[in-house]
Amino acid sequence: MRMFFVALAGIILTNNLTAQNLPNPTGGNNALTNLTCDFGPRNVAGASKFHKGLDYGVGGLYGSANAVEGGAIDLYRENDANNSYIGVGNFRYRHVHVGTIADANGNIIWDYRINSAPNYQLLIIREVRNGVLTTANVYVNGTYVDPQGKPSTTYNDLLTNMTVALRQIATQGDLIFKARAYPSGPHLHLERVNTRENPLSFMSRTNANDPTINLSLKHNSSNVATEFTGDIIYGNVIVETEENTDPACDFDNLQLQVNCNGQTVKSFSYSYTGANQMFYAAGANNRNGLSNIAEHNILFALTDEQEIREATGIGIYPIRHVQSHNFFKYGFNSEQTIATSTLARGFQYPDGQYTIRVIGTDVGTPARSTTRELIRIIDNLRPYIHSRQPKDI
Numbered sequence: 001m002r003m004f005f006v007a008l009a010g011i012i013l014t015n016n017l018t019a020q021n022l023p024n025p026t027g028g029n030n031a032l033t034n035l036t037c038d039f040g041p042r043n044v045a046g047a048s049k050f051h052k053g054l055d056y057g058v059g060g061l062y063g064s065a066n067a068v069e070g071g072a073i074d075l076y077r078e079n080d081a082n083n084s085y086i087g088v089g090n091f092r093y094r095h096v097h098v099g100t101i102a103d104a105n106g107n108i109i110w111d112y113r114i115n116s117a118p119n120y121q122l123l124i125i126r127e128v129r130n131g132v133l134t135t136a137n138v139y140v141n142g143t144y145v146d147p148q149g150k151p152s153t154t155y156n157d158l159l160t161n162m163t164v165a166l167r168q169i170a171t172q173g174d175l176i177f178k179a180r181a182y183p184s185g186p187h188l189h190l191e192r193v194n195t196r197e198n199p200l201s202f203m204s205r206t207n208a209n210d211p212t213i214n215l216s217l218k219h220n221s222s223n224v225a226t227e228f229t230g231d232i233i234y235g236n237v238i239v240e241t242e243e244n245t246d247p248a249c250d251f252d253n254l255q256l257q258v259n260c261n262g263q264t265v266k267s268f269s270y271s272y273t274g275a276n277q278m279f280y281a282a283g284a285n286n287r288n289g290l291s292n293i294a295e296h297n298i299l300f301a302l303t304d305e306q307e308i309r310e311a312t313g314i315g316i317y318p319i320r321h322v323q324s325h326n327f328f329k330y331g332f333n334s335e336q337t338i339a340t341s342t343l344a345r346g347f348q349y350p351d352g353q354y355t356i357r358v359i360g361t362d363v364g365t366p367a368r369s370t371t372r373e374l375i376r377i378i379d380n381l382r383p384y385i386h387s388r389q390p391k392d393i
């Protein structure tokens, strides 16, 4: 058993090391250059609530991107043209232009064809070399049938008078993407084929900053989340965490632990990636980014930070149009009762000293973490003393 563990650790380490060197599809020194929207929950009008990839600016309509890794090519076969993509290996490049693009001199330098009968797709890429239009690459999915009706593994390009071998494999760095006129603006959406992994965790990135994590404990006071003053907390405690990884994008996980006398009495995590990540794999919920864990389930769409700080709803609050800066509100009910409790009123969490700790972690190898904790006294009966009216005395 010990040998197995050692071997497994070795494999994971090796994969991580080799997986961290992928370049930025749009150029730049690291994967953060040109990044406009990161992976995870977001608050963008008209867009999915859980963003399952990275958005990159590519310089406008027909802007280019290159393959971050080589692999088998997968040309778009969906009906929704706005979600058109080209896949290479484990990555997809979404919102690609389908059809032709001409350069300033009228040369057709991009020709992405989806042919239904017979069923094949071609991506023809040309470039001007020394003043001569040249066929650079022709990729294929399915069986290409030439104008004479014969299946062929080569393409006879009449525009360049060249015959080239059709490729089913792209190489790292190949030009693979030109941005279409997407409704919210042309851009590259880069995602893993499984949509469950953050592409940034595979790409070279500058990661010199730990996540910023703030922790505060609040109660609902006339529908305004209000911070407890002093060391005593009670009732429905709103555990509010603010995380901010900008500009070192990208956040990945928030763990919450409530300890009493050194024992963990409650633990919980919000995960953007991995086995327990926040969204379902399929169905309508997928688009909304809803979780299979009830306490994760609400993504709020408030606009500004003050509104968010005062909000009492339990869930996640991405700031509108801001990436890598989210608030989490978790409900910890100190008065929660259980039938097996031997304490007065059946409290699950007896009076005493508690440590509330949050650990925020970003993606990357090594991942960087920040821990914040508060030590407070739970006094479950306190709210009842507080609410006594003068007439009772």
Ligand SMILES: [Zn+2]
Pocket: 037, 051, 053, 054, 055, 188, 189, 190
């Ligand atoms: Zn996107």
